[in-house]
Amino acid sequence: MKEIINVNIISPKDNWILQKMGLELVKASDIGIDFVNGQTQDMEADINYYINWCYWKILYPDLQKSKFDIVFFTHFDDNSKTYLDVLNKADLIICMSLHGEQTLIEYGIPKNKLKVCPFFGVSATRKKKIVIGTSGRNYNTERKNKQEIEQLKKDLDSSMFEFRHSNITDDSFFENIDYFLQASTAEGGSMDMLNAIYTRTPVISRDIGFIYNNSTPSDFIYENYEELLFYLKGIEQDFKNKDEFTKNCTWDNFRDWHLKLFRELI
Numbered sequence: 316m317k318e319i320i321n322v323n324i325i326s327p328k329d330n331w332i333l334q335k336m337g338l339e340l341v342k343a344s345d346i347g348i349d350f351v352n353g354q355t356q357d358m359e360a361d362i363n364y365y366i367n368w369c370y371w372k373i374l375y376p377d378l379q380k381s382k383f384d385i386v387f388f389t390h391f392d393d394n395s396k397t398y399l400d401v402l403n404k405a406d407l408i409i410c411m412s413l414h415g416e417q418t419l420i421e422y423g424i425p426k427n428k429l430k431v432c433p434f435f436g437v438s439a440t441r442k443k444k445i446v447i448g449t450s451g452r453n454y455n456t457e458r459k460n461k462q463e464i465e466q467l468k469k470d471l472d473s474s475m476f477e478f479r480h481s482n483i484t485d486d487s488f489f490e491n492i493d494y495f496l497q498a499s500t501a502e503g504g505s506m507d508m509l510n511a512i513y514t515r516t517p518v519i520s521r522d523i524g525f526i527y528n529n530s531t532p533s534d535f536i537y538e539n540y541e542e543l544l545f546y547l548k549g550i551e552q553d554f555k556n557k558d559e560f561t562k563n564c565t566w567d568n569f570r571d572w573h574l575k576l577f578r579e580l581i
Contacts, residue, residue, distance in 0.1 A: 320581045323353040323360035325370060333366050336387070336569070339436065340364075343570035348577055356381060361581055368408065369398040378404050383580065388415050391422075407580070411435075430576065436566030442558070444477040445550060447519070448492030450484045450507040451499075460498040463540055470544055475551045489514040499523065519543070 326337030341352045356363055356374065358381050365371040368386035372378055378401065386405040402408060402424055410416040410431045420426055449464055468478055481488045484507045489495070495511035495518050502508065502524035509525050511518050518534040520526045530536055537543045 320348045320362070320577060321357075321360040322348060322350050322362045322364060322577055323357040324350060324364050324366065325354060325356065325374070326352075326366040327370060333370075333387075336435075337366050339566045339569060340573055342566075343574055345574045345578075348574060358382075362577065368401050368405070369395055371405075372398050372401050380404065383407075385409060387411070388419060390415060391418060409576075432569065432572055433563070434568035434572050435564055436569055437561060437564050445475055445494070445554070446477045446479055446492045448484075448488060448495050448516075449478060449480045449498065450482065450488070450495075451505075452482055458499055458501045460500050463498040463543070464496065466540065467544065467547065471547055472551055475554055476547070484510040486514070489516050492516065494519050496520070497524070497526070519546075 322340075324337045324340050326333050328334055337352055341350045343350055351357075351360070353360070356379070360381065362383045362385060363381045364385045364387070366387040368388045371384065371386055383406050384404070385407045386401055386409070388402070388408050388410045390411075399422075402419065402422070405428075408419065408424065408429050410419065410429055413431055416426075416429050416431050419429055447467075451459055464478065467476075479488075479492055484495075489511065495508070495516045497505065497508050497511075497518065497520035499505070500521065500523075504524045508518060508520065512525060512529055518526050518530070520534070520536060521538065522530075522536045526534060526536070535543075535546050537546065
C-alpha cells in the first residue's frame with residue numbers, strides 16, 4: 316500500500332455548497348491521505364474527485380480517465396441529461412442522499428458503485444420551537460377551557476413547544492406563531508379565530524364557530540383533549556425524528572466519512 320494517497324478535489328467556485336464541500340475536504344488531516352484543491356484533473360493523483368458529477372464533463376468533454384475517478388451526485392434535471400455518460404464512466408459515485416441513490420439505481424447504475432454520504436454540515440445555529448398561539452381575556456368562564464392549555468404545557472416537551480398568549484391578535488401575533496389554538500368548548504366566532512383564518516394561520520380547535528365551515532387540511536379539528544394531545548404528540552415525534560437525522564450533521568463528520576472511504580479504496 317502507498318504511504319501517501321493523493322486525492323485531488325475538483326469543484327466549481329460557486330460560492331455555495333459545492334465549493335464549500337471541496338474546501339471542507341481540503342481541511343481534513345490524516346496520516347497517509349493528502350487532499351489538494353487542484354481545480355483541474357491530475358493524472359498523477361490516486362483519486363480525482365469531481366464535485367459535482369457534471370463538472371467532470373463540463374471541464375473535460377471527452378471524459379479522459381485518470382487512475383480512479385469519483386463523482387458526487389446531487390440530482391437529475393432536464394439540463395443534466397447530456398451528462399449521463401459521466402455516471403457510467405466514473406469508478407465510484409457518492410450520493411448526497413438516499414433519494415439520490417434510489418434515483419441512480421432506477422436509472423440502472425449498480426448499487427455496488429454507489430455510496431451515500433450521511434453527513435453534511437448545517438449552517439444554522441439554533442432550533443426553532445413549534446409555537447402555539449392562544450388568545451383571549453382572562454375572565455371567569457369555563458367555556459374558554461384554560462385548563463386544557465395548562466395541561467398541554469405539562470404533557471408536551473417544552474424543548475419542542477412554546478405557548479404564546481395575547482389579548483390582541485394583531486399581525487405581529489400571527490407572524491410569530493405556527494398554530495392558533497382555540498381551546499374553547501363553545502364560541503360564536505371567535506373574532507380571534509377569524510383573524511387566524513384571515514392570516515392563513517393553521518387553526519387547532521373543536522368544530523365550533525367560524526372554523527365549523529371553514530376548516531382545511533392544514534387545520535386540526537378535535538373532539539376531546541385526548542385527540543388534541545395525540546395530534547400534538549405526533550408533531551412532537553416527527554420533529555424528534557428529524558432531530559435524530561441531523562444530530563450528526565457536521566463538517567467534521569463529513570470529512571471523517573470521506574477519510575474512512577478513501578482509506579478503504581486504496
